[in-house]
Amino acid sequence: MSSKTLYGFHAVTVRLKTAPESIDEIHLDATRRDARMRSFAERAREAGVRVVESNDEQLSRLAASPRHQGVVARVQPLRPRHSLDEVMEEVEAAGISPLLLALDGVTDPHNLGACLRVADGAGAHAVIAPKDHAVGLNATVAKVASGAAETVPYLMVTNLARSLAEMKERGLHIIGTSDDAERTIYDLDLRGPVALVLGAEGKGLRQITRKTCDELVSIPMAGAVESLNVSVAAGVCLYEVLRQRR
Template sequence: MSSPKVVFGFHAVGVRLKTAPQSILEIYFEPTRRDARMRSFLEKVAQYGVKLVEADGLRLSKLAGSHAHQGVAARVQAVQLRTSLDELLEDLEARNAALPPAQRTPPLLLVLDGVTDPHNLGACLRVADGAGAHAVIAPKDHAAGINATVAKVASGAADTVPYFMVTNLARTLNELKERNIWVIGTSDAAPQSLYQADLKGAVALVLGAEGEGMRQLTAKTCDALVHIPMRGAVESLNVSVASGVCLYEALRQRQVHIA
């Protein structure tokens, strides 16, 4: 079993309590905070029978590695969402095969190339969860890993969205293409708009870090490149905002298609 880690903040701890209470070793809370939000939170904890430990703000800050703990932190065991990307895709394929065509859900993946800021990663995981993406993929050597800051910003999505760090991103993208998953990258220089792309089928949306964008090999591996229309003075969007725009456009097209 892996070593315990710490998640903090009402959203992150609350989602872990809801989705995997058995993984929580103990929850630390600041007893001097007695507002309605804390009272409601402690009532939920009591329902699950999780051990509660009183801790002052200093101890919570040390546990969380941040002052943004909101008076709540938890020591937890890691939750294994899927052992591999292949396993996730095979499970999804098997599930779809058992459903009538109108009820099938084609894979929707978010690929991040060069996103090293944990705040950006956390926000990307949160929007991926909201849009129903099946997984987020990133290269091992050029990306942020899951830590307490990521979990806090993700507001619980770090426990619900599988995050796969792969050794060779270009090879992984080619393997996705072999599974008939259309790989679409974003680039300011792309002639085609995001809104001209067909995102109703199996798709992996690839975004690079703000400013630098995707690496050249990653861009070359994509089946197509699209741009997000920019009508104002700024030239680009934060990667988490761009992820939201792309994922929710895919969701919109799929809902229209189903309707």
Template sequence: MSSHQVLAGFHAVTARLRHAPESIKELYVEASRRDKRMQALIEQAQAAKVRVRPVPAERLDGLAHGTRHQGVVALAQAHALAVDVDEVLDLLEGKEPALLLILDGVTDPHNLGACLRTADAAGVHAVIAPRDRAVGLNTTVQRVACGAADTVPYIMVTNLARTMRRLKERDVWLVGADDQAEAGIHQVDARRPMAWVMGAEGEGMRRLTRETCDELVSIPMRGSVESLNVSVASAVCLYESVRQRRQP
């Protein structure tokens, strides 16, 4: 991953200004836009001592490389979050049970952005994906994630099955979402250290990923659609975990 990144849109930029303003090298705004939302962003940037450069919309289009930018683009250093699964678990040891999300084969940046946004809302400690079949944290992901890419570690690993086995060695229970499974998500004890494992739309989890899971469960559906989008499925599973963990 490059040490620099492009942040496009109000959500991605304001989140970075809130969490790590020192990482922003340049903030470009559309010169002709003077509404309250833009003014609030400029004031936030100035308070954080970030340089603001008004430019034509055409310049923003070029900086954003086709991503919808809403008149706001920032050039920033990649924000340092946890880069290793063991680092995440070490930080949690003795504090709270781990809650992780593993995505096997998610290549759509909109899906990844939505998964990161849900993960942030649910208090997930890290999202894990393989390097060979996954989208990275590109500009579209940053925009759709609405700032969650700056708060939830996204850890890409060389060998997903090996990483999952490492999690098991550290007492993390691996639960795979599979529409053919007999057990349902409400039968999962989500209060323990655990990771939800999701596959890509259509294909689902790869065979080795599925076989490495400790448990497979299905998500009950009352509607007429045949399958759930991976971002929706992850939201259902993560919020079931939150519900259980909040019970006395």
């Protein structure tokens, strides 16, 4: 199995916590001697991970990005942890209301990373996206997600509309977002099983996805801009669910 890279303190720390055996080696900036780096290096060595001192040029090349924070790990890909059925069975067995986030056509890795991060923070049980016209998990996604790419199942499905229909059969209320919807996210009772469906910024939801939703809602906009970035919109919607459930 070919290795991949993770970079940045948060992303690599979460892998150290959850699956240290999957880390081949961690490259650290040899010029950094601050407390954060010393603590991180000690933690990596305690976990039995090989630590390699590298310079900035080497780290940037490994990460394919200059925004590595002095930490780059070579890791083995983790086995996909869940299918949609497995996620639903786990949630139902725990006796809690499912909360899923579906992304329709989000291709920017920074947006996906931010969506995974907010999904983790709000307690979403999975993020779902179509295999076509969507970004997969890569080093940039993992860096932006600050570890959430390791904790939130990201399920890429062949047919998003069909997966949403399967969620309906399991009793989930499918709520899509649209700028032209009359009701807002704040008008709904979100305490039951919910799947929130958001489209790419600008394009919004595809027609087939809109038709599959039980209901469309908007996010109130009080200023001059017409819409929010998809990750910000995801945060607004997911945290409204969390607020109501608390």
